Amino acid sequence: MAGPSSGGPLAAGKPPGKANASVLVFHRVDGDQHAVTRAGIEAIEAIGTQGPETFTVTATDEVTAFTDKNLAKYNAVVFLSPGSDRLNTIQEQSFQRYIEAGGGFLGIHDAARAEPESDWFTGLIGSRPAGTSGGAQEAVVEVGDRLNPATRDLPLEWSRRDVWTNWETNPSGSVHTVARVRERTYEPGSTANGWDHPISWCRDYEGGRSFYTGMGGTAAGFAEENFRAHLRGALLWTTRQARADCQASIIANYEATRLTQPNQPNQLDQIGEPHGIDIADDGKVYYIGRGGRWSGAPVDVDWDSPEIGKGPGTVHMWDPETEQVTAVGTLDVFGNKGGGDELVKVEEGLLGIALDPDFAANGHVYLHYTPHSGVDRDAHMAERRVSRFTIDQATQKLDTSSEQVLLSWPVQVHSCCHAGGDMEWDSQGNLYIATGDTNSSRFSDGYSGNNPEPNFGGVSFADARRTAGNTNNLNGKILRIHPEPDGTYTIPEGNLFTGDEGNGDQARPEIYVMGVRNPSRIEIDEQDRLYAGWVGPDAGQPSTTWGPAKYDTFAVITSAGNQGWPYCMGNKQPYRDRNLPDPSQPLDWYDCDNLKNTSPNNDGLTDIPPARANNIWYSPQGGGPDYPRNADGVPSYDIDEAQYRLPWLKGGGQAAMTGPVYRYDASSGSDVKWPEYWDGKWFVGDFYDQDQPRHAVVMDPANAGDGGLPVHAESLDDIIPVGNGGIRNLMDWKFGPDGALYVLDYGRGFFNADSASALWRVTYKGGPATPLPENLIAKGSR
Structure with a gap:
């Protein structure tokens, strides 16, 4: 297993330089998520050029990108409509080593369905979907973390249209929830989570940093200024260009x-x-x-x-x-x-x-x-x-x-x-x-x-x-x-x-x-x-x-x-x-x-x-x-x-x-x-x-x-x-x-x-x- 290096996520391969943060966006090109995927890539590329902290973006739908040497080029990996069970055991182990060595991860919306048989990936995400709101609906997001770079510039009550995912288990307390969706503002469906419905969260995970947002289910949503600010803040943390406390509401951290x-x-x-x-x-x-x-x-x-x-x-x-x-x-x-x-x-x-x-x-x-x-x-x-x-x-x-x-x-x-x-x-x-x-x-x-x-x-x-x-x-x-x-x-x-x-x-x-x-x-x-x-x-x-x-x-x-x-x-x-x-x-x-x-x-x-x-x-x-x-x-x-x-x-x-x-x-x-x-x-x-x-x-x-x-x-x-x-x-x-x-x-x-x-x-x-x-x-x- 490759160990961490002082300059980047992995010792295997030359890590990115200090002024050259880079992000790998993993996605799929087929299926009904094509428009969402394209909008997501465009949004991430655009926010990567905003200063003073910037990053370059490489988008791929190839699972062959998941090698020790290739992953070492990137400060963070984004799962954007990645599909279901795509990584083989060797590729998943490379990704796991990447995280353990200090890499960053951002999961967007359907990323919670990726690699469904992997307990490690479930831990990386924090929970798995139990269903959705059944199509895009307008809802209010309550922004509870006023310090995290992904949420500090958002309104306290953020109204937006999206496809709202319900969770098999509530991850709050094992992850640090930064935003919740207010269920009484929309129809959450039969698998509703109740008043505590996390929608975005983060955690320090096995040496690396993991941020997940359940938002990003529509193409139009990626054009929204507030959502782009949300993603940008998440990427600044996962790429190690900004600090965030993702431990503050985790129950095990209190005595x-x-x-x-x-x-x-x-x-x-x-x-x-x-x-x-x-x-x-x-x-x-x-x-x-x-x-x-x-x-x-x-x-x-x-x-x-x-x-x-x-x-x-x-x-x-x-x-x-x-x-x-x-x-x-x-x-x-x-x-x-x-x-x-x-x-x-x-x-x-x-x-x-x-x-x-x-x-x-x-x-x-x-x-x-x-x-x-x-x-x-x-x-x-x-x-x-x-x-x-x-x-x-x-x-x-x-x-x-x-x-x-x-x-x-x-x-x-x-x-x-x-x-x-x-x-x-x-x-x-x-x-x-x-x-x-x-x-x-x-x-x-x-x-x-x-x-x-x-x-x-x-x-x-x-x-x-x-x-x-x-x-x-x-x-x-x-x-x-x-x-x-x-x-x-x-x-x-x-x-x-x-x-x-x-x-x-x-x-x-x-x-x-x-x-x-x-x-x-x-x-x-x-x-x-x-x-x-x-x-x-x-x-x-x-x-x-x-x-x-x-x-x-x-x-x-x-x-x-x-x-x-x-x-x-x-x-x-x-x-x-x-x-x-x-x-x-x-x-x-x-x-x-x-x-x-x-x-x-x-x-x-x-x-x-x-x-x-x-x-x-x-x-x-x-x-x-x-x-x-x-x-x-x-x-x-x-x-x-x-x-x-x-x-x-x-x-x-x-x-x-x-x-x-x-x-x-x-x-x-x-x-x-x-x-x-x-x-x-x-x-x-x-x-x-x-x-x-x-x-x-x-x-x-x-x-x-x-x-x-x-x-x-x-x-x-x-x-x-x-x-x-x-x-x-x-x-x-x-x-x-x-x-x-x-x-x-x-x-x-x-x-x-x-x-x-x-x-x-x-x-x-x-x-x-x-x-x-x-x-x-x-x-x-x-």
């Missing part, structure tokens, strides 16, 4: 490691009931426990007891230097009532953590929690607060006497649920605080959550118009404040209200976003865009009387506004109003563009901001359900008329947990950081790991802040492993300064920590983009 051990019996030495993460600049991971103790620990649910609901709000730290855990501190919180009935259990406790932007110097940490000392057992009310504490950097201990209360407000604790809790900083030093609507799910049949009747001591606990829909209430909101050095705060410009609206006491100036139900997770990217996710109500299917089923929701938020709950959800789909004296009787549909809060429990403005469309919503039936609308804009809510605009999503038991937007740090020397391919992608996930989402999505910056749908999504289920042995119940996830992903797994129970409650780290081990700089054949190539 998930559990960092914390199970707690000692009847202790919380490693982890409390997992609820949130923040990561210091030095890589130390601080994570909090809400308030539950270990499995089987007793809980006090008696309102006559002064200890009712008392539990440990824990702070732990994992140190990357020592790989050890330190128990940093504990707060006595109201949040340990266990599970069971909605009028028994509770979701309060230690809910959020945010390290000060100057944490390394001042040790300040902000905690969002419900102190046990603030519980009114007669009124079933509690105090929620955001306080600043200090962590001693030498001892890694929380100084509870250092508490400075910034902000506090009342919450009802007679009925569960929806506490929210996450906190994040923007670049201007503003602190965002996510709060849940503290509203019962039980008394509106799982729909709007707008029943004004149930109350305890005169305080409604089933009417989210009192909280999330109320301009004068801090629950069901995302607040934005600017903490000051003296422990107070000021109001940034651009919040939703100034505080002077109405009578001057009907709108809180801390509110940045209203109309969110249970935003357990929020994130801020480097451009100060807010990403939020919240859990929806409980209705299992839509109702033509009351409105949409439960929608868990994700939104990109670029300005202050109202996300709709409890009036509207999804893409401004309204609920039905209800009110006293008989909340069981439906009233009018809410007008999402002209909302009024007419609840008897409202102490804020009656005219409230209009609802905005959200980017992602999903129900038990599927992702992005939408319906035909009548003249007033009201959807039919007929489940048989539903269209699912985001087919990669499905719910059931669902709890949205938004994740970060990854930012690649080229200056970092970390050997575990995720690759640049993920830069700018938004991670969205669900607490559960069955059919629920765990995806990286690409948004269009032009409409992301206006409710635009994602243009591309890919599953993370195998990279962030699901199942009992993996990260089954995703509670929080953030990238650290090392570029690795840190994930909290809640565990396998509820309202406690158990043996599966853990902090994990997911690292990358795929190596750099190829070819390496010293192997490029053209100076100055990208």
Whole structure:
């Protein structure tokens, strides 16, 4: 077997010089593909003359070209309508040696049918056809890789006409998929692959480089400028004139490691009931426990007891230097009532953590929690607060006497649920605080959550118009404040209200976003865009009387506004109003563009901001359900008329947990950081790991802040492993300064920590983009 040489693919024969890249196009001249073949050759010859990187083209239909000596003349070989089983064993072995020695391969469309009996060639391609769309059709290609030379100059959503191939097995995860075809935009036929339908991909294969595109099934397609740009980029990589990372989404290149051990019996030495993460600049991971103790620990649910609901709000730290855990501190919180009935259990406790932007110097940490000392057992009310504490950097201990209360407000604790809790900083030093609507799910049949009747001591606990829909209430909101050095705060410009609206006491100036139900997770990217996710109500299917089923929701938020709950959800789909004296009787549909809060429990403005469309919503039936609308804009809510605009999503038991937007740090020397391919992608996930989402999505910056749908999504289920042995119940996830992903797994129970409650780290081990700089054949190539 010939070995590799420094100047070209093979030692056998003189390799091409640095300035003379060359490509062999292998094809056939007979059959119904003649026009396609001719158009393909013309296109490849034309793009080979475009600079600054160029290549010469030799086209042949002769199998005798597949010898060691002849193949050594070429930097890449293109299979263009090559026919079926044409190479004999010796010729195939020469081609295999060529690839092993560093040669490049580009397969176009019918190349996937070449050499059908060869397992090696199946590996080179990545998959085999299972059928086609049955003729050319217009479809949308989602371009997920914005860096690869074959796709970086293409539109995010690329409409084109082609013959679309379906695959026997989905190659995503074993190859690096750079583009997918959106099946809902055409008729894929009986062998359809579903929402994840790869159409172009690449991989480093046995020493060489392999790129395949399922496009190229029509002669007219080869004249398209974007398709030629696609082919040119693929050939620049396969000929070693450009670099590309074709390892970035291959599952085997990621490793998930559990960092914390199970707690000692009847202790919380490693982890409390997992609820949130923040990561210091030095890589130390601080994570909090809400308030539950270990499995089987007793809980006090008696309102006559002064200890009712008392539990440990824990702070732990994992140190990357020592790989050890330190128990940093504990707060006595109201949040340990266990599970069971909605009028028994509770979701309060230690809910959020945010390290000060100057944490390394001042040790300040902000905690969002419900102190046990603030519980009114007669009124079933509690105090929620955001306080600043200090962590001693030498001892890694929380100084509870250092508490400075910034902000506090009342919450009802007679009925569960929806506490929210996450906190994040923007670049201007503003602190965002996510709060849940503290509203019962039980008394509106799982729909709007707008029943004004149930109350305890005169305080409604089933009417989210009192909280999330109320301009004068801090629950069901995302607040934005600017903490000051003296422990107070000021109001940034651009919040939703100034505080002077109405009578001057009907709108809180801390509110940045209203109309969110249970935003357990929020994130801020480097451009100060807010990403939020919240859990929806409980209705299992839509109702033509009351409105949409439960929608868990994700939104990109670029300005202050109202996300709709409890009036509207999804893409401004309204609920039905209800009110006293008989909340069981439906009233009018809410007008999402002209909302009024007419609840008897409202102490804020009656005219409230209009609802905005959200980017992602999903129900038990599927992702992005939408319906035909009548003249007033009201959807039919007929489940048989539903269209699912985001087919990669499905719910059931669902709890949205938004994740970060990854930012690649080229200056970092970390050997575990995720690759640049993920830069700018938004991670969205669900607490559960069955059919629920765990995806990286690409948004269009032009409409992301206006409710635009994602243009591309890919599953993370195998990279962030699901199942009992993996990260089954995703509670929080953030990238650290090392570029690795840190994930909290809640565990396998509820309202406690158990043996599966853990902090994990997911690292990358795929190596750099190829070819390496010293192997490029053209100076100055990208």
